[in-house]
Amino acid sequence: MDSSNVTPGLQEYLTSIYRLKKSGKKEIRIRDLAKERNVRLPSVTGAMKKLAKMNLVRYNRYGSVDLTEDGERIAEVLDRIERDFYLFLVDFLGVPEEKAREEACRVEHGINMDTAKRLVALMDYLSKCLPEEERRKIKEYIERRIEESQCNS
Amino acid sequence: MDSSNVTPGLQEYLTSIYRLKKSGKKEIRIRDLAKERNVRLPSVTGAMKKLAKMNLVRYNRYGSVDLTEDGERIAEVLDRIERDFYLFLVDFLGVPEEKAREEACRVEHGINMDTAKRLVALMDYLSKCLPEEERRKIKEYIERRIEESQCNS
DNA sequence: TCCACACGTTAGATAATCCTAACTTTCTAA
DNA sequence: TTAGAAAGTTAGGATTATCTAACGTGTGGA
Incomplete structure (x- = not known):
């Protein structure tokens, strides 16, 4: 079972549980997931049934929810991709945090682990092998270009 | 009418037409779009009806298809985002072209124009302000990191 | 104890996107 | 000029993910 067999919608539930x-919650309930994902309770119930059938979550009627080992493995990967992309957007491209959060979330299901690793490697290189001075220049350059393009439209 | 009102599926039809x-095609037919998008004819017919209702394409039964001005404007933006992201994946991250094409296509609907512009600005900076030598190092660094991570798993 | 209320489930609807099967229109070549 | 092939449409159905409305569960406080 790998994440590509799981639809984007179900993937989101896995990362929410993860x-x-x-964050330290001992017991995760349907209600918590509904709030996290901004959906109604029945949507969560339906999703948990499907994920339980795939052996990615443990779930009993009227009870609490937990990831199985397989579920945890997939969620970990998805979470990592989203975090990496988020950091790239915020730290290197200067995208505002709120917007970056949304975008990272949408992109999470579109890029794969290999690409995410490459992104992290690029960030590491730019962080470690370029002097702070140079990184500042990059960010200034990006902001200048954005301002210019806004004048033109 | 801006692209956010158009569902991802319909956006794909717009960029395909664009x-x-x-590519120089004078007349675009339902068949061409079906081949381009790898779907059956009825899916295209349905999509064209919806897009015509939104005034994003001109379309007559049994006839050919064309973008309206509004449709063209949206398609242009989407196409640009996808191309930018594709170039970033291939040129800077070294993602294989085939994989990059797929990913850029999936990501196209998740990132917005501002972020795409920032990505292009970063690429421009790295291209113009770093010596060729340095760019080569970046790519080597990324490949090395990918190889390392493959040994660890 | 017991019942109110928060929590959860089921049933049924809607929307987007795709499909197949069967039908209609248009084009083309003998 | 006409019949068959190619292109397009319609009808109807599947899937994924969401919703609302109505019904079931379970527990803490009076």
């Missing part, structure tokens, strides 16, 4: 766990 | 036009 993050709630990481 | 590219066929740019």
Whole structure:
């Protein structure tokens, strides 16, 4: 079972569970996921049924929800991709945090682990092998270009 | 009418029409779009009806298809975003072309024009302000990191 | 104890996107 | 000029993911 068999919608539920766990919540309930994903309760119930059938979550009627080992493995990868892309957007491209969060979330299901690793490698290189001075120049250059393009439209 | 009102599926039809036009095709038919998008004819018919209702394409039963001004404007933006992201993946991250094409296509609907512009600005900076030597190092660094990570898994 | 209310589920609807099967229109070549 | 092939449409159905409305569950406080 790898993440490509799981539809984007279900992937989002996996990462939501993963993050709630990481944030220290001991018991994750349908209600928590509904709030996290901004959907209604029945949508969550339906998704959990499907994920349980795929053995990616443990779930009992009227009970709590948890990731199986397979589910955790997939969620970890998806979470990592989204975080990497988010950092790239914010740290290197200067996209405002709020917008970057949304975009990283939408992009999470479109790029794969190999690409994410390449992105992280690029960021590492720019961070480690370029002097701080140079990184500042990059960011200034980007902002200048954005301002210019706004004048033209 | 801006692209955010148009569903991802319909956006894909717009960019397909746009590219066929740019490639020099004088008359675009339902069949051409079906081949381009790898879907069956009825899917295209349905999409064209919706796009025609939104005034983004001109379309007559059993006839040919063309973009309206509004449709062209949206398609242009989407096409630009996808191309920019594709070039970034291939030129800077070294993602294989085939994979990059798919990913750029999926990401096209997730990132917005401002982010795409920032990406292009970053690429321009790296191209213009770094010596060729340095760019080669970046690419080597990325490849090395990818190889390392493959050993660890 | 017991019931109110928050939590959860089921049933049924809607929307987007795709499909197949069957039909209609248009084009082309003998 | 006409019949068959190619192109296009319509009808109807599947899937994914969402919603609302109505019904079931379970538990903490009076």
